[in-house]
Amino acid sequence: MNVASPTIVTEAERLLPQRVAARGGIAIRLRDGRTRLERLHQDGAAKIRMPRSGEDPLEAVLINTAGGLTGGDRLGWEAEVGSGASMVMTTQASEKVYRASSGHAEIGVRLSVGEGGRIAWLPQETIMFDRAAFSRRLDVDLAEGATALIAEATVFGRSAMGEAVERGMFRDRWRVSCADRLIHAEDFAVGPDVRSTLSGRAALGGSTAMATVLVISPDAESWLDRVRGIIGDEGGASAWSVGGTGKLLARLYDGNGYGLRKRLVPLLGLLNGRAGLPKCWSL
Template sequence: MDFAGSSERTTAERLASQRVSARGALAVARRHGRTRLDRLFQEGAAKIRMPRSDGEPLEAILINTAGGMTGGDRLAWEIDAGADTSVMVTTQASEKVYRAASGQAEMAIRLSAEENGRLAWLPQETILFDRAAFSRRLDVELAAGAQALIAEATVFGRGAMGERVERGIFRDRWHVVQAGRLVHAEAFAAGPDFHTTLGKRAVLAGAAAMATVLLVAPDTDAWLDKVRDIVGERGGASAWSVGGTGKLLARLYDDDGYSLRKRLVPLLGLLNGRADMPKCWSL
């Protein structure tokens, strides 16, 4: 994807740039009565750190040392939760996707949990800048009896900095399977005219921040009233019985990332149970 005409490009933009190609992988297993690190792989700008903890779940922090992404960058994360384990994954900071001179930034996320494993994928927000081009793919495979809490929040420009996102490309695809059966799939696409797309009432009605939260676990309908109280009028939530388990899906939107966080943090804290929120999240 190329948003800048040749006459608008600087000399630096016309020069070939080094692109990020990074991958981080983490696997946990249950040993001696608790969740412990089983395998760790880090390549390129993808780093994983685990704060010391005496209890469950094991917490992992993902770090992109490149400081953000732009056109042509590739970043992949893989998280595997073994049987009877509990792992919570977040990011050190918000992932920033900058203007793309050419191509698009791509992120691939693969999550899996074995029988009775519990996995929480709770990255901080992705912030898209004007003329960013970004594609994200999330694939989740759960065994029977496994549970997953998955959240992704996206912010279109930093309102506090006076930024306005007019043009760009954003593609987001989720595919969640449990015990070989599809339990959730969705695809979101916006651009190249962000202003028009996001301004539609059926999309964000002019808001600049949104989040999707998915819980796959038994008896999700028991959480529905509390979830709707937190989400309020700027979003919605529903719960179903699907594939032998339960599914709760919530969507939130707001004027900026900070306002969105004020509802997203208590929502994730509620659904994450005794684990609460990752240590590096803060308002």
């Protein structure tokens, strides 16, 4: 009789902290005049719920059951919207990125939309803690005639809790293509001296909360005056015609997350049309 040798775990291995390695994916299609779920994948701490599955657009709520991210954690989301279908994606709560003892946390997002389809990517804020290290990547592939509303907000420390981010690392990379043509690309990086960098006049001028909102649609420019009215003096917006469609890009900043949200909520509610703001969002 053969007896398997016992697995020997060293003390160093036993003390290694667990890391998140999770992915969630969803695919939807237009059938019988309504947007319907075609495929759903959940792995690890990544969960997807659809509280309004009987309505159009379909709303998908993304949940990280790990309760936050730290160095070494990896989280990925993917969505595929078929031709003529429509979906709003949001998160159950703000994503918190905690201090990293080593490595960095990553979130990767890939969105694809078929001809005449629409996606609204509206996660709640990402909250950075002091000495956090975080990298985020967003890749969006739109077919001809597809439209998108994309927003990302980041808060560097919760001022109401007396928190401040002195040092850390944050990297944010966006690539958006329409009909196989790159129409929007940006890279934002700050660190390791976060507070000093954000205090500069060319950055946030001392503010600690910021948001980027992007609209890809043939009629994007028609929203410009109303968007500027909501943003006010702490931010700005511009619109262009590019790649056979339209693009509106808005930036907002504020001294704290609550002040930012007071303008971001009505702005996203306006730009998301009849779908309005996801129910998870609130002041």
